[in-house]
Amino acid sequence: MSLDKKEHIIDVAIELFAEKGFEGTSIRELAAKADVNLAMVNYYFGSKDKLFEAMVEYKVSFMRGKIEELEKDKSLSELEKMDKIVEGYVERFLSHPEFHKVLQQEMLVSPREEMHKRVMGIFKQNTENITHIIERGIRKKVFKKVDPQLTFATLIGTINQVLMSKSLCNILTGKDEKFNPYTDEHFKKRIINHLKQILHDHLLLH
Amino acid sequence: MSLDKKEHIIDVAIELFAEKGFEGTSIRELAAKADVNLAMVNYYFGSKDKLFEAMVEYKVSFMRGKIEELEKDKSLSELEKMDKIVEGYVERFLSHPEFHKVLQQEMLVSPREEMHKRVMGIFKQNTENITHIIERGIRKKVFKKVDPQLTFATLIGTINQVLMSKSLCNILTGKDEKFNPYTDEHFKKRIINHLKQILHDHLLLH
Amino acid sequence: MSLDKKEHIIDVAIELFAEKGFEGTSIRELAAKADVNLAMVNYYFGSKDKLFEAMVEYKVSFMRGKIEELEKDKSLSELEKMDKIVEGYVERFLSHPEFHKVLQQEMLVSPREEMHKRVMGIFKQNTENITHIIERGIRKKVFKKVDPQLTFATLIGTINQVLMSKSLCNILTGKDEKFNPYTDEHFKKRIINHLKQILHDHLLLH
Amino acid sequence: MSLDKKEHIIDVAIELFAEKGFEGTSIRELAAKADVNLAMVNYYFGSKDKLFEAMVEYKVSFMRGKIEELEKDKSLSELEKMDKIVEGYVERFLSHPEFHKVLQQEMLVSPREEMHKRVMGIFKQNTENITHIIERGIRKKVFKKVDPQLTFATLIGTINQVLMSKSLCNILTGKDEKFNPYTDEHFKKRIINHLKQILHDHLLLH
DNA sequence: AATGAATGAGGATTCATTCAT
DNA sequence: TATGAATGAATCCTCATTCAT
Structure with a gap:
């Protein structure tokens, strides 16, 4: 039960699901692109649905816990926490x-x-954590x-x-069709700055 | 080619596509729910894809032209225009x-x-119109x-x-599972107020 | 019950059946090409099968009786009859x-x-008539x-x-792809000559 | 991918296509007659069209090369070659x-x-080979x-x-409805004799 | 542990036909 | 007489899954 192969299948699955959706992706296609036997997917994961679950489980583990820690940190002000959250979210979303x-x-x-x-x-947890910070502020x-x-x-x-x-993102930011906004460092900073700015404007008394 | 029936099929299609996605909705299911013959969908629209196109065409016509008019209106300040846009968007999105x-x-x-x-x-058009207003401001x-x-x-x-x-929305706003936020007047006002406030905070010099 | 329209449908049907076969031709396509209502075909002929029958009936009437007359003609020798038959067949086949x-x-x-x-x-009748002539010879x-x-x-x-x-015929005779052998007078004569020659060679004592 | 089953499907396909034509034969019917699962045809051949191609490819391999060899054979006269061709063609056509x-x-x-x-x-190749022999004669x-x-x-x-x-053949030769001319040795000889005779009559100087 | 073969259920679509008008 | 609307049955094909090895 080579873990590498499982991971590989999951990675290919993410690519395809992102591109064509879950229903729009066939196991045949997935197996072909991942260069594994058609029966492997069911053999490893049990079913297409369970592959999806495994995929979420596997990836979600990477993105947990950060905000909880942040909330408990007494050394940071609420505004500093919000800034950290913005950075963390943008970082995480743009890297996956x-x-x-x-x-x-x-x-x-x-x-x-x-x-x-x-x-x-997961979403509920995040919502609660962050609204708590704002409410405390x-x-x-x-x-x-x-x-x-x-x-x-x-x-x-x-x-x-x-x-x-x-392509929607490129339309939004007026970039060329071929530009990949998700790997561009400038773009990441642009989003972070915008979000910090708008949150500062919105949250802070003046 | 009874227009009512075509509209009815489109309405049911929107419901199902929203719930299960395009690929996840079968024509069989659609026909059953719309209470029409299985072959009717292809008879009226030619194919599942063309049904989708007809659906977009049909609904999009309702939501065009508003922003263009707004932009040309000389009597309104940029801020007033942004307020109108917020109201228009929320109104339109929440009613469909x-x-x-x-x-x-x-x-x-x-x-x-x-x-x-x-x-x-369509998205590009909207992007351009609204960024123009902001840039003028x-x-x-x-x-x-x-x-x-x-x-x-x-x-x-x-x-x-x-x-x-x-349900995501209800988690977000802390409402009960059965609450329908999209038909609630209070909720609509809440969103409008939030958006106006955040845009004012962000855009206006103080 | 415009006879012209019936004939027109039959003509278009022959074209399509010749090109794509009976099963390969849909009534939709036929109606479209003949520029008549889809329901007309069933209305006029009852069914697709009956359209076929009507087509055969209609066209066969043109090509009957010639050989029977020929056989009874006492003034012609058997060889002359065979020559007439060749001419008649080639003429008839190439014009339809x-x-x-x-x-x-x-x-x-x-x-x-x-x-x-x-x-x-019909085929049986022709077979008998012609073999009778040969046998008499x-x-x-x-x-x-x-x-x-x-x-x-x-x-x-x-x-x-x-x-x-x-295209098979053009391959056979070494002609260009676009050449239409069936409307070419030279080609018709070529076939007639070949058939007469081969029958003479085969039938006549020397 | 059991070759036997593939061959079996092809054999049944030939039977049905010969009887009802390609368009007139459904995969359902084919699968039923071949006693295989409906999906097997697409599994093995990819599509109905590709089954047809596979069928031709498979059978054509049996009947290639004979005439080319013949043409190059210096030991035979042109007439002898034509006789061989007649025998070969009749043999091959009547056995398939x-x-x-x-x-x-x-x-x-x-x-x-x-x-x-x-x-x-294939037809073109055969045409050329045989006309070359005649032309040389x-x-x-x-x-x-x-x-x-x-x-x-x-x-x-x-x-x-x-x-x-x-049945057309039986009408032609005056045989009973149930007679199978294609497996009858006498009939094969009859055709061969007729063809040799008519070609001799036609080709030879006297 | 791994896989090629096989399958039943369901996919969208097209068909000839019928019906109400 | 003529036709647009409608339909049930059948089309080919693809699906996720399972099974024997």
Whole structure:
């Protein structure tokens, strides 16, 4: 049960799911692209659905825990925490753009009940953690009385919007068709600056 | 070719595509839910792909031209225009939430080349119109030197985030599972207020 | 019940059946090419099968009776009769090449029981008439003791071979792809000469 | 990929295509008659069209090369070569009558572009080889100045005519409905004799 | 542990035909 | 008489999955 092969299949699956969606990707195609036997996918993962679950499980482990730690950190102000969160999110989303596209699809459509709940759970956790930070900032009178939930929606929504599609992103930012925004350091900074700026403007009393 | 029946099929299609995605929806299922003969879909629309195109064409006509008019209106300040845009967008997106979910999917995955370009074109138009307004505000020194494109991404991304999934939205806003945010007047106002506030904070000099 | 329209449909049907076969031609396509309503074909002819029958009936009437008359003609020798038959056959086959292609198909495959028998009947009649002429020639000692049936097969088979496909015929005769052998007067004479020559060689004592 | 099963499917396909034509034969029917799963045909051959191609490829290999060898043989006279060709053709056509019916159909109608060209190519090769032999006979003054191409058409057309349909053949030769001419040794000799005789009569100077 | 062969269920689409008008 | 709308059956093909080895 070569772990490498499993990982390889998952990587190819992410690519294909991001490009064509879960339903639009056939196991045949996946096996061909991953250069493994057609029966391997079912042999390793049990079914196409379970491959999806394994994929989420495998990738999600990379992106957990960061925010929880942040929240507990007493040495940082709420604004500094928000800045860290912006940096962390942008960093993470842009370094796994395809996986996040798959997750976005999973949020949009949800025939896989269990998986949906799973992803929802993670999202809920993040929502709560970040709204708590904002609420504390409000209580401490360093933040204005904003709408914490929708402020989080703005943060995550802006990144998702950019992440939605490479060509959409290039239209948005006026770049050339072939430009890959997700690997561009300048672009990453541009997003981080924008998000920090807009959150500062929105949150801070002046 | 009873127009009512065509419209009915399109309405059911939007529902199903929003719920299960284009690939995840079978014509069989669609015909069953719309209570029409299986062959009707191909009879009316030619193919599943063309049904999708007809659907977009049909719905898009409802939402065109508003922003162009707005831009040309000399009597409104840039800030007033942005407020109008927020109201218009939220109004429109929340009154056709399922259709917009389908469009979001189309942006995420794109096996339908032609349709993809079509939807991209609309998006591009909107991007340009709104960034123009922001840029004019900047030139007139009523707006700060913000990033116009990403500011638009924030606007549209926030709405999309909320629209992504009913249950996601309810998690976000802390509502009950059964609550329908898209038909709730209070919720609509909440989003509009948040967006206006965040744009004011971000755009205006103080 | 405009007769012109019926004839028109039949003409278009022959074209299409010759080109794509009976099963390979859809009523939709036929109606489109004939520029009539889809339901017209069934309305006029009852069904696709009956259209075929009507087509055969309609065209066959043109080509009947000639040989019977010939056989009874006492003023001509057997050889002269054979020459007349060659001329008549070539003339007739080459002026309705598409219809004869359809008949050839009908001989090759036969899902239409009734029609098959009908066409067989005509063929049988022709076989008998011509073999009678040959047999009489043999009895009169003007013809050699040939195989009358297979001699007829040679006559009809040679024409059919040429008629099978335009491009096949052009390969056979070394002509250009675009050449239409069936409307060429020289080619017609070439076939007639060949057939007369080969029958003379085969039939006549020397 | 059990070769036996592939061959079996091809054999059944030939039977059915000969009987009902390509378009007239459904994969369902084919699978049922061959007693294999419906999906097997596509599994083995990829598509109905490719099954056809495989069928031709498979059978054609049996019947290649014979005539080329013959042409190069210096020890035989042109007349002897023609006799050999007659024997070879009749032998081959009558031992695979159904396959040749399928090929005849392919010549008559041609929606399968590639296959058509393929079969045309074989035919062209045969045409050239045989007309070369006849032409050499003419140059050597052992044959009369006949029309080489149409003489070949007569040879092949006669066989095709007989092969067209069992019942047609029985009508032609005055046999009973149930008689199978293609497996009858006497009948084979009858055709061979007729063809040799008619070619001798036609080709030889006297 | 790994895989080529095989399969049943379901995919979209096209068909000839019918029906209401 | 003529036709647009509608339909059930059948088309080919692809799917995820399983099984024997």
